[in-house]
Amino acid sequence: PLEVSFENNSTGASSYLWSFSDGGTSHQPAPSRIFTNNSHLESKTYTVTLQAESQFGCMHTMEKEITVYPKPMASYTLSDTYGCAPLLTHFTPNTEGTSLYHWNFGDGTNETTSSGNVAHTYVNNNNTAANYTSRMIAENQFGCKDTLEKSVQIYPEITAGITVSDISGCHPLEIAIENTSQGASAITPYFWNFGNGNHSTSEATTQVRIFENFSHTQAEEFTIHLRAESSYGCKDSTETTITVFPRPSAGF
Numbered sequence: 001p002l003e004v005s006f007e008n009n010s011t012g013a014s015s016y017l018w019s020f021s022d023g024g025t026s027h028q029p030a031p032s033r034i035f036t037n038n039s040h041l042e043s044k045t046y047t048v049t050l051q052a053e054s055q056f057g058c059m060h061t062m063e064k065e066i067t068v069y070p071k072p073m074a075s076y077t078l079s080d081t082y083g084c085a086p087l088l089t090h091f092t093p094n095t096e097g098t099s100l101y102h103w104n105f106g107d108g109t110n111e112t113t114s115s116g117n118v119a120h121t122y123v124n125n126n127n128t129a130a131n132y133t134s135r136m137i138a139e140n141q142f143g144c145k146d147t148l149e150k151s152v153q154i155y156p157e158i159t160a161g162i163t164v165s166d167i168s169g170c171h172p173l174e175i176a177i178e179n180t181s182q183g184a185s186a187i188t189p190y191f192w193n194f195g196n197g198n199h200s201t202s203e204a205t206t207q208v209r210i211f212e213n214f215s216h217t218q219a220e221e222f223t224i225h226l227r228a229e230s231s232y233g234c235k236d237s238t239e240t241t242i243t244v245f246p247r248p249s250a251g252f
Contacts, residue, residue, distance in 0.1 A: 002068045005032045006048070013052035013060075021047045037068040040096035043142075044068045069142035072097040076136050078150060084234035085124040085157035091134070092117050098138040106132030106152065124154040127183070129232065155232035158183035162226050168243040171213040175242060177224065178206050184228040191229075195222035195241075213244035220244050 008016065008030045018026040020033050037044040049063040072095060079090035093101060093116045103111045105120045124130040135149045161180030166173065184190060192200040194209055213220040225239040 002035045002037075002066070003032060004035060004066060006030055006050075008050070010050070010052040010060075012054050014055045015053045017051040017053075019049040019051075021049070035066055035068045037070055039070045040073045041070055043070060069144050070097050070140065071144045072138040072140045072146050074098075074136050074138035074146040074148035076148065076150070078134070078152065081151065082153040082155070084155045084230075084232065085122060085130075087122045087152075087154055088119060089122060089152060090117060090119045091136070093136065093138070095136075095138045097140050099141050100139040102137035102139065104135040104137075106134050122152060122154045124156050127156055127185075129156070130154045155234050156183050156230060158228055158230045158234045158236045160184075160226050160228040160236040160238040162224060162238055162240050164224070164240055164242060166242070167240070168245065170245045171211075171247040173211045173213075173242070173244045174208060175211060176206055176208050179204070179226070181226070181228040181236075183230050183234070185231040186229040186233075187231075189229055191227045193223075193225040195224055211242060211244050213246055215246045216249045217246055219246060 006018070010016065016027060016029055018031055022035065024033065035046050046066045046068070047063050048066055049061060051059055051061045053059045075094040077092045077094065080087060091103065099114065101113050101116070103118055107122060109120065111118055122132060132152045132154065133149050134152055135147060137145050137147050139145045159182045161182070163178045163180055165176035179190065181190070188201050190201055190203060192202060196211060211222050221241055221243050223239050223241045225237065227235060227237045229235045
């Protein structure tokens with residue numbers, strides 16, 4: 001809406017009649033009026049008429065036009081309103097009468113575009129969920145703006161990690177496996193598959209495993225796979241492969 005305060009520069013008049021072409025009138029010398037435009041696309045023009053009358057009944061009339069620009073309508077959808085970090089979120093505008101999109105993603109980053117869709121990756125390196133308020137400011141060619149906000153909740157990032165004392169060796173190969181994962185907080189945070197038919201949900205930082213190869217001629221590979229999970233249901237996996245060389249068989 002556009003609020004207009006009128007300045008009356010009439011001379012020799014004792015009474016006034018203002019007509020605002022919106023059905024409203026006023027007898028005040030210098031009234032104010034709020035003009036509206038419900039369109040998001042088209043400007044709207046009002047013709048304001050002032051009739052000044054003297055004490056002798058003489059009258060003079062003048063008119064001017066007031067133009068109310070349209071206000072754009074800000075609207076957008078999110079591909080995700082919550083999820084595990086890093087979360088790539090797509091923002092899709094559904095605006096009317098917009099020529100510029102001013103985006104604030106709520107995490108200290110901003111972007112202005114003249115086209116529609118944008119994407120943003122949210123991160124969270126803390127131990128608890130982070131809430132961000134995204135904001136779109138829709139602006140039209142006249143500089144009129146409309147604002148809309150939506151919330152995004154980002155769960156902490158989880159990273160599965162493994163280091164091993166050796167990646168190869170002779171049968172039987174004893175390996176110290178270190179769990180270097182970050183952010184695993186589920187009731188059962190880890191699931192191990194050692195690639196030799198053995199599984200584990202051990203939460204130990206370091207565990208020792210023996211890998212065997214009963215062939216005397218062929219090396220054998222074992223893929224150690226770790227899946228880590230947080231209390232938010234976020235998961236990450238990693239794996240590493242070790243090689244067990246065959247042990248020769250002595251004979252004479």
